Amino acid sequence: MKAELRxxxxxxxxxxxxxxxxxxxxxxxxxxxxxxxxxxxxKPKMENHAIIDIQRAVMQKIIKENQTKLPYYGKIxxxxxxxxxxxxxxYRKIKQRDNNRVLKLIPSLTAQLAKSQDPLQLVVKxxxxxxxxxxxxxxNSDLWEDLEKINELHIPDEILDEFEADxxxxxxxxxxxxxxxxxxxxxxFVEYLKKHYPAKRIFYGxxxxxxxxxxxxxxxxxxxxxxxxNVVEGSACPGVIFEEVSPEFSQAFHxxxxxxAKGQGNFESLEGISHESENRPKGSLYFxxxxxxxxxxxxxxxxxxxxxxxxxx
Amino acid sequence: MKAELRxxxxxxxxxxxxxxxxxxxxxxxxxxxxxxxxxxxxKPKMENHAIIDIQRAVMQKIIKENQTKLPYYGKIxxxxxxxxxxxxxxYRKIKQRDNNRVLKLIPSLTAQLAKSQDPLQLVVKxxxxxxxxxxxxxxNSDLWEDLEKINELHIPDEILDEFEADxxxxxxxxxxxxxxxxxxxxxxFVEYLKKHYPAKRIFYGxxxxxxxxxxxxxxxxxxxxxxxxNVVEGSACPGVIFEEVSPEFSQAFHxxxxxxAKGQGNFESLEGISHESENRPKGSLYFxxxxxxxxxxxxxxxxxxxxxxxxxx
Numbered sequence: 217m218k219a220e221l222r223x224x225x226x227x228x229x230x231x232x233x234x235x236x237x238x239x240x241x242x243x244x245x246x247x248x249x250x251x252x253x254x255x256x257x258x259k260p261k262m263e264n265h266a267i268i269d270i271q272r273a274v275m276q277k278i279i280k281e282n283q284t285k286l287p288y289y290g291k292i293x294x295x296x297x298x299x300x301x302x303x304x305x306x307y308r309k310i311k312q313r314d315n316n317r318v319l320k321l322i323p324s325l326t327a328q329l330a331k332s333q334d335p336l337q338l339v340v341k342x343x344x345x346x347x348x349x350x351x352x353x354x355x356n357s358d359l360w361e362d363l364e365k366i367n368e369l370h371i372p373d374e375i376l377d378e379f380e381a382d383x384x385x386x387x388x389x390x391x392x393x394x395x396x397x398x399x400x401x402x403x404x405f406v407e408y409l410k411k412h413y414p415a416k417r418i419f420y421g422x423x424x425x426x427x428x429x430x431x432x433x434x435x436x437x438x439x440x441x442x443x444x445x446n447v448v449e450g451s452a453c454p455g456v457i458f459e460e461v462s463p464e465f466s467q468a469f470h471x472x473x474x475x476x477a478k479g480q481g482n483f484e485s486l487e488g489i490s491h492e493s494e495n496r497p498k499g500s501l502y503f504x505x506x507x508x509x510x511x512x513x514x515x516x517x518x519x520x521x522x523x524x525x526x527x528x529x
Numbered sequence: 530m531k532a533e534l535r536x537x538x539x540x541x542x543x544x545x546x547x548x549x550x551x552x553x554x555x556x557x558x559x560x561x562x563x564x565x566x567x568x569x570x571x572k573p574k575m576e577n578h579a580i581i582d583i584q585r586a587v588m589q590k591i592i593k594e595n596q597t598k599l600p601y602y603g604k605i606x607x608x609x610x611x612x613x614x615x616x617x618x619x620y621r622k623i624k625q626r627d628n629n630r631v632l633k634l635i636p637s638l639t640a641q642l643a644k645s646q647d648p649l650q651l652v653v654k655x656x657x658x659x660x661x662x663x664x665x666x667x668x669n670s671d672l673w674e675d676l677e678k679i680n681e682l683h684i685p686d687e688i689l690d691e692f693e694a695d696x697x698x699x700x701x702x703x704x705x706x707x708x709x710x711x712x713x714x715x716x717x718f719v720e721y722l723k724k725h726y727p728a729k730r731i732f733y734g735x736x737x738x739x740x741x742x743x744x745x746x747x748x749x750x751x752x753x754x755x756x757x758x759n760v761v762e763g764s765a766c767p768g769v770i771f772e773e774v775s776p777e778f779s780q781a782f783h784x785x786x787x788x789x790a791k792g793q794g795n796f797e798s799l800e801g802i803s804h805e806s807e808n809r810p811k812g813s814l815y816f817x818x819x820x821x822x823x824x825x826x827x828x829x830x831x832x833x834x835x836x837x838x839x840x841x842x
Contacts, residue, residue: 238577239581240577240581241564241565241568241577241580241581241584242565244561244581244584244588245558245559245561245562245565246558248557248558248561249558251554252554252558255554264551264553264554267554268552268553268554268557271554271557272591272592275557275588275591275592276592278585278588279585279588279592
């Protein structure tokens with residue numbers, strides 16, 4: 217760790233790790249718990265034995281998978297859920313609901329931004345707080361809480377200054393989106409960029425197909441992000457699998473000077489990539505997320521629930 | 530539910546349920562968590578990938594198992610752990626430690642019993658509190674806590690009177706043991722029976738081979754329970770699988786007038802058996818346990834951690 221700065225619930229810094237975060241022994245129980253939690257969320261009347269059938273199918277697939285990266289396993293869980301629920305996109309309604317709820321906040325959020333003395337600080341905080349949205353948890357309770365105490369949170373000057381410097385010198389920026397709802401906060405950031413840096417090219421990466429409640433092209437169109445920047449489709453999994461992304465996504469990733477990867481799934485996919493021979497980005501890579509599980513929190517050495525902005529060095 | 534009585538943290542009553550508790554969707558994540566928790570407990574330096582290997586092996590076996598009773602899955606978890614740790618009885622030292630710790634309490638517990646105005650109440654509470662011992666949790670913290678507040682706990686008169694009536698009319702009693710440490714409390718109960726009802730035949734059921742920290746013949750000999758009653762060997766799993774118990778265990782079970790099944794594993798195995806055609810006991814069947822997981826607590830409709838005495842009707 218080159219620098220580790222803390223204030224309130226925000227943990228920020230620049231970091232360099234040689235050991236990448238791979239699947240942990242905590243992850244398998246968690247994946248089977250996700251089956252249970254999501255099945256009950258999507259079909260409250262679903263019977264126990266039906267959920268067990270999905271868990272058994274997930275285990276069947278997990279033992280055949282020898283990847284160490286988590287998004288592969290996330291894909292197994294959510295694709296199997298969709299298959300057993302006989303729905304291509306079981307989260308479609310939840311995604312629309314979450315987007316609509318945050319869309320309604322836009323007037324107050326943009327007003328807050330307009331009168332802010334440090335709008336970059338605020339707009340970046342919006343993006344990180346947006347990652348609080350997790351349809352698995354009681355709806356958005358943390359989001360409202362985090363938004364209420366947004367003024368108590370402060371991204372340390374050192375990291376924000378570095379981020380601003382990276383931003384200013386970039387001609388092309390790519391944001392890799394995560395959850396619906398959260399994506400509306402990203403849209404506010406894109407609008408901020410367009411206003412303050414009209415010359416920069418902006419790309420927004422969405423999933424290439426339904427993956428949990430993550431944003432896809434369809435919802436990107438619905439929230440209007442497609443009309444303000446270039447939207448490119450990644451893989452149909454809760455993260456980034458380069459073998460499966462569209463050529464446009466790959467092209468945007470490799471030609472951007474600054475990449476902002478949102479959320480745990482993108483972090484789990486891309487963390488450490490700057491030190492690998494394949495798919496190494498030419499630009500700076502920042503992770504913006506809320507640490508929602510013990511494994512990720514322990515990896516960053518922060519309490520669970522922390523809001524994180526980290527630059528990969 | 531015929532009667533459901535509550536006082537303090539004790540939940541007692543007579544009950545009749547038509548639907549038996551079977552494996553729940555909560556159980557698979559829990560089983561994989563048990564692999565993790567136990568591997569770290571037994572080998573604190575064990576690496577992540579080694580634990581993942583055991584979890585994968587457990588999943589391989591789980592998906593082939595089509596039983597709905599939990600002890601079958603518990604057997605898979607603990608046999609696989611033993612296999613991967615290359616130890617026939619990985620809990621041997623923990624079992625000895627727990628037995629020794631409770632053996633040291635015998636003088637004070639028996640003194641407490643000698644001066645008690647309601648010794649049956651107290652000795653039954655000892656047996657239930659003994660089930661608090663769970664090597665997976667921080668050592669015995671709850672046990673000491675429960676023992677300290679034992680006077681605040683009170684088994685409702687109705688259930689204790691019924692239990693006493695069942696006890697008095699029995700010529701033969703069988704206790705099916707669970708954890709080491711806990712078994713020392715059972716020994717105190719056996720001594721109580723021998724003193725107050727010297728004519729009754731008493732059987733104590735142990736596991737037929739290593740199964741977590743459960744008592745086997747070896748530890749039964751060490752704590753001296755073999756010299757005060759008939760000890761019979763059940764199955765080598767954390768519960769009762771009739772196909773695998775010794776003829777002596779089966780004989781004792783079927784000829785006893787009163788059976789006390791200790792702990793969650795025995796409860797999960799035997800609950801509802803009075804309503805089945807096979808292995809139905811001729812005598813009264815009581816479960817004495819602490820509800821240590823949400824599924825069991827929900828089944829009894831009590832908070833997790835409750836101390837339970839239930840008669841199957």
